[in-house]
Amino acid sequence: MNDVASLFDEVLPPLSQQLDTYYEALNFLNIPVWVFDIDYRRVYWANDSALFVWKADNLEELLARDMGADMSLTVAQRLAQYQQDFISQPECTFTEQWTLYPLGLPVVTTVIFSGHRLADGRMGMLCEARPIDEHAPESRRSVEALLHTSVMITLYSREGIPLYRNPAARSSTLHPEETLQDRIQHSNQSFSLSTVLSANNLSSFSLPVDTPHGARWHEISARVCRDAVSGQEAILVSETDITSVKETEAMAHHQAMxxxxxxxxxxxxxxxxxxxxxxxxxxxxxxxxxxxxxxxxxxxxxxxxxxxxxxxxxxxxxxxxxxxxxxxxxxxxxxxxxxxxxxxxxxxxxxxxxxxxxxxxxxxxxxxxxxxxxxxxxxxxxxxxxxxxxxxxxxxxxxxxxxxxxxxxxxxxxxxxxAQLSEQVVKRVKLESDLRLAFERKEFVLHYQPRVSVQTGKIIGVEALVRWYHPERGLVFPDAFIPICESNGMIRQLGKEVLDIATKQQAIWAQQGQPISVAINISPQQIKHDGFFEEIVEIVMRNKCNPRLIELEITESTLLGNDQQVHNFLSAVESMGMSIALDDFGVGYSNLIYLQRFPIKTLKIDKSFIQGLEENKALASLVVSMCQLMGFTAVAEGVETEAQMKWVAEQAIEEYQGYYFSKPLPLAEINQLLAIR
Missing domain, CATH: 3.30.70.270 (Reverse transcriptase/Diguanylate cyclase domain)
Structure with a gap:
């Protein structure tokens, strides 16, 4: 402990009531001494020499000064650090060069700080000023910079014992005597520092550090130097808080991953x-x-x-x-x-x-x-x-x-x-390539499956179903190529071609005295495409087809949501005279609200209900009843047996299609069937 503090301890009796008496004893010292109230940021007491340093006319005038009025945040934090250190370690002292500002004028002095209990028991600070030689402006400013900078500067002995810390460094330590080894808790990092410093006298790295504010990431630079007081080898360490950078990096990495x-x-x-x-x-x-x-x-x-x-x-x-x-x-x-x-x-x-x-x-x-x-x-x-x-x-x-x-x-x-799957991929790639050529070579044709009246047994319409006559594979059914067309966007071109062939054929049948309706499947991709309705109008007019004998079949998924574009398209189709049928009804997203919202005329009951009558006859009957209750024309799909046909008739379903009457037929065969109907 410094000389004044020792004298102070020897002279003062333990009773705080007698403090004033012993403060008077310090007036005989030529060294400026004062007691500072850290909590209230005011001088608590000062001897006459201190009054001269503070340029105060008397003690009362000095005690009345509010030192916190123009105190920087850095200085306030430093004083708070002192107070905590004095409480935890009453014997500790600090010697630092400070610039005081009495009446706004800078006074550079070396100050020795030690803990001092005030009359009410709070921890204050005893300050002893020592004269120093006149320093160049650059030297004074460097001291101020060390005080106010946010960079944490610490000088350690070669053994890692702290010799000096600036305020920023002290605020980030868990206790005043924290060693360099305490700071670098990870043994591998400590070994790395020792190794690099021995080899190059310089090291730089980043690592997590425990601080009073929790774990923080610090960028640390360390170099070997000399202690200006002892002349012994020392380690100068500077630390910069890079936690925000690390957090940003971690967030960016998380987002990237x-x-x-x-x-x-x-x-x-x-x-x-x-x-x-x-x-x-x-x-x-x-x-x-x-x-x-x-x-x-x-x-x-x-x-x-x-x-x-x-x-x-x-x-x-x-x-x-x-x-x-x-x-x-x-x-x-x-x-x-x-x-x-x-x-x-x-x-x-x-x-x-x-x-x-x-x-x-x-x-x-x-x-x-x-x-x-x-x-x-x-x-x-x-x-x-x-x-x-x-x-x-x-x-x-x-x-x-x-x-x-x-x-x-x-x-x-x-x-x-x-292993065979890889071979299938090669075939699929080849198939897609052939599909593109199929449009150029006009290899797509239509087969037609009759739609039959349950009551009369006569053909009242046909459903147009696309087929592909591959030059090597022969007849290719849509399950093999429709998914490919949907995935690569060719479905629009295919749909347009089917529409052209079907409407042209409907006009030919009408000219031959066979005015039957033709049902044509369209995909959601076609409906979503701007200009599709105009394409329909152009094709129908060019082929001189009767739109009232054209029925467009859509799937239930097309109707989901509140898509105004779909509603507008279907309304325009209806105003043109065409009718709308809902295909595969009952297995998707069946919802009565959608059925009532859109201009749908026909519900085609999915074949799974017809062909699975033994398992879900009650459900199939319910679907049929719903169709009839809402006034839709019901068409049973996939009728293949006499028992299924009998059930369809019992349910008073108006129309059906399926292998019981006929499979889809090429044009020549459907023409023969129509000729004898």
């Missing part, structure tokens, strides 16, 4: 964590499975209800998937409606089959969106490590192929990868 909509890991994240999962399989006793999940008919939701509804559905599905995966599984959203699950275990194939049941159940459970019950199903493709590949790219590609195999098998199922 996660899907912004669902919060799930994305493809990049999955690629980076692939090795971690596969490493658990190195022993040969563990296998891994990659499950590629695609939502069936998700596009219908986007096209009908809008992309916001599609996003809501994706979020809900992702939440459900989180509940079925295990802790060590990887769940990611690859983009669009595609999800990925990766699982490693001893008997992975058995585990996949167990997981299949869960996935089919949680994904296919209906979701209520904007008052509409939406149901999608999953098609799941699986590839196994190491049998189907050793890299993320290979396993993902093979799982994707298996997923398409699941779709081709009827959707809502799971398929494992096998």
């Amino acid at each position: 996660h899907d912004s909509l669902t919060g799930l890991p994305n493809r990049i994240h999955a690629m980076e964590h692939f090795d971690r999962i596969i490493s658990s399989c190195d022993s040969g006793k563990v296998e891994a499975a990659m499950l590629f999940i695609d939502l069936d008919r998700f596009k219908d939701v986007n096209d009908s209800l809008g992309h916001n509804a599609g996003d809501e559905l994706l979020v809900e599905i992702s939440e459900r998937l989180k509940k079925v995966i295990k802790k060590d599984d990887l769940l990611a959203r690859l983009g669009g409606d595609e999800f990925l699950i990766m699982r490693a275990c001893a008997d992975v194939k058995t585990e996949v089959l167990r997981l299949k049941v869960l996935l089919l159940n949680v994904i296919s459970t209906p979701v209520l969106i904007n008052g509409v019950e939406v149901r999608v199903t999953p098609s799941i493709g699986v590839s196994l490590f190491p049998n189907d590949g050793n890299s993320m790219e290979t396993l993902l590609r093979h799982a994707d192929l298996a997923m398409y195999s699941a779709k081709e098998a009827g959707r809502n199922g799971l398929a494992f990868y096998h």
